[in-house]
Amino acid sequence: MRSARDPGLLAAGAVLLTFAPVLPGPSRLVVLPALLLAPGYALLRLLGQAADRRSIAIAVPASLVLVILASLVLDVTGVPLGPRSLGLMLGVATAVFLAGSYASRVVAALPGRRRETSRRPEAARPGADVGERT
Amino acid sequence: MIWAYSLAPTEQIRSYDPIFWAGMVLAYLAVAWRAVSGPHAVRWLGLLGLFTLLPKFWMSRSGPIYFDETAHFALLRNVISGHKLFQHTPLLPIGTYYPGMESAAAAIHWLTGLSPWDSALTLIAVVHCLLPVQVYYIARALPVPHRWAVVAGLVYAVNPSFIYEDVQFAYESVALLLMLTIVRVYLEALAAERSDGRTWGQTLLTSLLIAALSFGSVVTHHLTSLTGVALLLLGALVLKPMTGFADRKGGRRRLFVRWTPVLTLATFLVSWIAFVAPATVSYLSPFVTQPAHELLSLVGLAKRATAGGGLRTLFSNSGTPGYERFAAFAAPVLVAVALLFAGIRWLWKRPPKTNFLWPFVLTAVYLASLPVTLTAEGAAGAHRTWATTYVGVSLLPAALVFLFGLHKRSPWLKRTGAAIGAALLVVLLVGNVTAGTPVDYRFPGPYRFGSDTLSVTPETLRLAQWVNTHLGSGVHVITDQYTAVALTAHAGAVTPQQGPGLPIAEIWYDRLPPFPPLMMAMERQGDDYLVVDTRDAQYVDPQSDLFIANEPPVVPPQNIARMANWPWLQLLYSSQHYRVYKIDFGLYYAWYPSHAEGQ
Numbered sequence: 001m002r003s004a005r006d007p008g009l010l011a012a013g014a015v016l017l018t019f020a021p022v023l024p025g026p027s028r029l030v031v032l033p034a035l036l037l038a039p040g041y042a043l044l045r046l047l048g049q050a051a052d053r054r055s056i057a058i059a060v061p062a063s064l065v066l067v068i069l070a071s072l073v074l075d076v077t078g079v080p081l082g083p084r085s086l087g088l089m090l091g092v093a094t095a096v097f098l099a100g101s102y103a104s105r106v107v108a109a110l111p112g113r114r115r116e117t118s119r120r121p122e123a124a125r126p127g128a129d130v131g132e133r134t
Numbered sequence: 135m136i137w138a139y140s141l142a143p144t145e146q147i148r149s150y151d152p153i154f155w156a157g158m159v160l161a162y163l164a165v166a167w168r169a170v171s172g173p174h175a176v177r178w179l180g181l182l183g184l185f186t187l188l189p190k191f192w193m194s195r196s197g198p199i200y201f202d203e204t205a206h207f208a209l210l211r212n213v214i215s216g217h218k219l220f221q222h223t224p225l226l227p228i229g230t231y232y233p234g235m236e237s238a239a240a241a242i243h244w245l246t247g248l249s250p251w252d253s254a255l256t257l258i259a260v261v262h263c264l265l266p267v268q269v270y271y272i273a274r275a276l277p278v279p280h281r282w283a284v285v286a287g288l289v290y291a292v293n294p295s296f297i298y299e300d301v302q303f304a305y306e307s308v309a310l311l312l313m314l315t316i317v318r319v320y321l322e323a324l325a326a327e328r329s330d331g332r333t334w335g336q337t338l339l340t341s342l343l344i345a346a347l348s349f350g351s352v353v354t355h356h357l358t359s360l361t362g363v364a365l366l367l368l369g370a371l372v373l374k375p376m377t378g379f380a381d382r383k384g385g386r387r388r389l390f391v392r393w394t395p396v397l398t399l400a401t402f403l404v405s406w407i408a409f410v411a412p413a414t415v416s417y418l419s420p421f422v423t424q425p426a427h428e429l430l431s432l433v434g435l436a437k438r439a440t441a442g443g444g445l446r447t448l449f450s451n452s453g454t455p456g457y458e459r460f461a462a463f464a465a466p467v468l469v470a471v472a473l474l475f476a477g478i479r480w481l482w483k484r485p486p487k488t489n490f491l492w493p494f495v496l497t498a499v500y501l502a503s504l505p506v507t508l509t510a511e512g513a514a515g516a517h518r519t520w521a522t523t524y525v526g527v528s529l530l531p532a533a534l535v536f537l538f539g540l541h542k543r544s545p546w547l548k549r550t551g552a553a554i555g556a557a558l559l560v561v562l563l564v565g566n567v568t569a570g571t572p573v574d575y576r577f578p579g580p581y582r583f584g585s586d587t588l589s590v591t592p593e594t595l596r597l598a599q600w601v602n603t604h605l606g607s608g609v610h611v612i613t614d615q616y617t618a619v620a621l622t623a624h625a626g627a628v629t630p631q632q633g634p635g636l637p638i639a640e641i642w643y644d645r646l647p648p649f650p651p652l653m654m655a656m657e658r659q660g661d662d663y664l665v666v667d668t669r670d671a672q673y674v675d676p677q678s679d680l681f682i683a684n685e686p687p688v689v690p691p692q693n694i695a696r697m698a699n700w701p702w703l704q705l706l707y708s709s710q711h712y713r714v715y716k717i718d719f720g721l722y723y724a725w726y727p728s729h730a731e732g733q
Contacts, residue, residue: 017245020244020245020246021244021245025247026247028245028246028247029246029247029248031245031246032242032245032246032248032256035241035242035245035246036260043343043346044343047339047340047342047343048335048336048339049339049340049343054176054271057264057267057268057271057315057318058315058318058319058343060260060261060264061264061311061312061315061347061350062315062343062346062347064238064257064261064308064311064312064350065312065346065347065349065350066346067237067238067241068233068234068237068238068350068353068354069346069349069350070241071219071233071237071238071240071241072219072233072237072353075218075219075220080217080218081213081217081218081219081237081240081244082217082244083244083245086241086244086245087244087245090241090245
């Protein structure tokens with residue numbers, strides 16, 4: 001599960017989502033973990049939330065919500081729902097969230113902002129017990 | 135468990151039920167032992183969620199069989215074939231306005247190439263295995279120590295809806311996870327306020343995440359979102375840190391963290407109902423007003439609406455073994471006793487660092503909802519709140535342990551407590567499943583009239599195949615509720631249900647031929663076919679409605695026989711029990727004036 005939150009693999013997830021319709025036959029199953037994890041983890045990174053193993057139970061629901069939102073946006077704008085439109089929209093959204101998270105980190109690392117950003121969100125999470133391995 | 139399900143179609147429940155429970159109890163206790171005493175507790179909780187998919191999976195491996203599941207699967211098929219959301223099925227008209235789950239399942243189908251049913255099962259499997267995990271994190275955020283948070287996850291996994299209801303392909307199954315996720319993020323944000331570890335920026339971003347999840351929940355299910363608002367509101371009123379009433383003196387940021395999620399979810403829900411789904415109000419209101427009226431009539435404060443009242447008899451004709459019934463009655467008593475002890479101790483002790491008032495109120499709401507299940511109209515609504523209110527029950531073990539200081543006692547007492555706890559978990563598991571799910575929803579079996587799961591026979595499947603082949607998918611068929619479920623699931627038929635403008639029950643129950651307004655309404659909708667199950671006039675099941683609540687007890691046999699003599703009905707298909715008629719509306723209008731009195 002560590003790999004699922006790796007930025008490189010999240011980017012690969014975005015690519016998989018975008019090109020899902022052109023994947024042949026059963027190989028399209030590899031898109032499933034990308035669909036369930038990549039958009040959600042990318043959103044968590046963008047929102048500065050902890051994107052660790054414990055966050056999988058937030059990342060999956062967040063991915064589902066993004067799928068619902070993407071479907072609604074396409075439906076309301078009159079674009080027929082299908083593998084191409086939905087895959088492209090989710091892939092682009094994941095890529096944009098990833099790019100946004102990098103941009104926000106770059107901005108946060110600028111001189112004068114380091115002090116504020118040193119309070120990482122992980123520090124605010126209700127702490128895990130010593131020895132807890134989830 | 136597989137053994138039990140292989141015996142169920144032909145054997146009596148008393149022969150396979152103990153086998154089923156042996157498998158379930160073994161799995162629960164093994165997972166409980168590993169999760170509580172070893173590493174990777176969250177993985178074990180997830181595995182338990184996955185394991186508990188199996189009973190329902192064995193009921194509907196190849197397609198939907200439950201009423202709700204059939205309705206939602208019809209919506210999914212329509213979304214996939216129409217490439218648009220907000221599709222309609224007569225089985226569940228309100229489902230049109232809550233397309234969240236169908237859009238997620240359709241996305242899985244489109245992007246992975248899985249079949250629609252496999253996509254639906256995959257979605258539910260993923261969602262279901264995260265439910266006890268999410269309860270674990272909710273407990274951790276309160277904060278409850280790791281081991282007792284694991285126990286909370288385990289207790290949640292024995293709630294009455296967990297094994298058969300929340301694993302159905304139905305909108306509350308998905309919305310429940312979204313709602314619990316909102317609650318978790320909310321509690322974690324409040325927990326961060328306790329440690330004062332967040333900036334305004336982080337607080338705003340967390341609120342954005344909650345807003346996104348809230349919108350997803352609202353678009354997916356009305357009632358779950360409503361219970362989510364109640365959960366958050368209760369949390370906002372009682373959860374620590376609290377300075378002054380409603381935390382007025384807690385500072386602006388804490389006030390923002392406390393109240394913004396409640397207002398966000400409530401605003402989304404009200405806006406969605408007002409602008410997109412106004413029918414929700416009329417759909418939900420009978421679930422509140424009718425049970426309330428029935429309960430008031432029970433205590434003599436209101437008049438009975440019907441002669442027989444709307445009271446249900448518990449376990450009538452269910453055939454469940456005695457130990458199941460005992461556990462079903464014992465389970466809420468155990469919860470009530472635990473709440474009583476914990477509540478009294480809490481009032482006496484008032485420990486400053488615990489947040490147990492929130493689960494206590496939720497548990498009280500769960501217990502208060504139990505009498506509502508005795509009313510015919512309130513049973514369904516009450517059942518649907520249990521998946522939410524059981525979050526409170528799941529935290530009672532932690533409350534008891536810490537309020538009474540049991541974790542500081544001798545190892546012998548701890549071991550004894552663990553053994554008693556395991557036994558109580560088993561009682562809750564057996565009792566809650568028995569109380570929450572009728573037998574025909576749990577096991578396959580021989581044909582049973584008035585059951586959406588057991589009324590599908592090989593003859594029904596042959597009928598569905600004939601309808602699909604000769605009339606085509608999407609054909610409009612007027613029929614009773616149980617044939618409608620089978621034809622929707624297996625033939626892709628559109629099966630209009632009894633409603634204010636469509637009193638189709640008249641065709642079966644009324645002494646007179648159907649009136650022109652009904653026939654005109656059917657003609658307008660393109661309801662060209664009538665399917666009749668002759669057993670509608672042979673069997674009586676007082677627990678089931680063929681068309682509508684409070685309908686006459688039995689269909690007169692002559693009303694079924696007369697259809698063969700009506701010239702405007704053309705017989706297309708006939709089997710031992712089923713007849714398929716084509717309706718000639720022109721001929722009906724010419725025929726009706728001379729036969730309006732029933733000659």
